[in-house]
Amino acid sequence: MMNSLIYTYCLSNSPPEFSEDDKEQGLKSLRFDDFFVIIKYVSETEFSEENLKKNIGDLKWLEENARDHIRVISMIMEHSTVIPFNFGTIYQSENNLKKFIDDYSDSLTEHLIHLEWKEEWAVKIYCDRKVLNKQIDELSEEAAALEMQIMASSPGKAFLLKRKKTDLIENEMDRLCKNYGQDCFNECRNLSESTRLNNLLPKEFTGREDTMILNATLLVRKDRTIEFISVIRGLKNKYSDHGFDIEITGPWPPFSFISMKEKK
């Protein structure tokens, strides 16, 4: 069966250079005025509306294809500015793709200017509350004061105060997480051109024992990447003894910083 559908990876501001492997894989670029769209022709069997819907239910298929999607866009991103399409954006003809480009050309141009020489980075901060809890008397004056009181009290009173301290510790840990998260976020904001805050992910999604306290995405200038990494590393070291951990991933194509507006 002929590959008649157009699978889109991204749009770029300069003509891409494909290796022999890429060409063999079917990667092509279509030019529309000053825009280059990186595409491959795909089959109805795999990517028709109905079959695509079926296929994304197969996690292995989805993982392989999602990975390929990122790989190709990351490769293009090395030499030019890109606007990533989300996975599974398919056009039935070059004309339909051209119509999209025409309808959104102003917005596409604005995005290319805004995103030039920038990359997306993800920053996630986690807190191991057990570790933090153990150091609470050192980190919280209130907790330390209450502990002193407990030690000086009769057993009966100490029992009640200990219960009070349990509540206080929870509040104090929340406060410390908030302060630390804010401190890191402020640093991140200083180092980046734009930021997005995402939902915190539960443990079943992160596969980690500790709790996520910040999930942010940043748009960082390529010439500030080294500085960005070194500041994050500094923050990570600064607070690691208190049970905090920072995880960064990237560079990603700027997926999180696209919002298209149709031409009026």
Add this chain to the structure above:
Amino acid sequence: MYDNVIDQSKDITILELLDRVLNKGVILKGDIVISVADVDLVYLGVKLMLSSVETMEQLKSGNAILPINPGK
């Protein structure tokens, strides 16, 4: 310059990957796109997969993780 960066980058879990490619970028503008409802179903599948004991073990040992190699 990227060698230094890649060393710092953590491996990418499938969730982080899917979160980007399914939910972000230029969305819902093609002739064929993956609907929001279908994306929800994908997440349900991923959630089921991740809550299986085997996957959690793999995640911990790093075997179920997708590396990103942007410099290559």
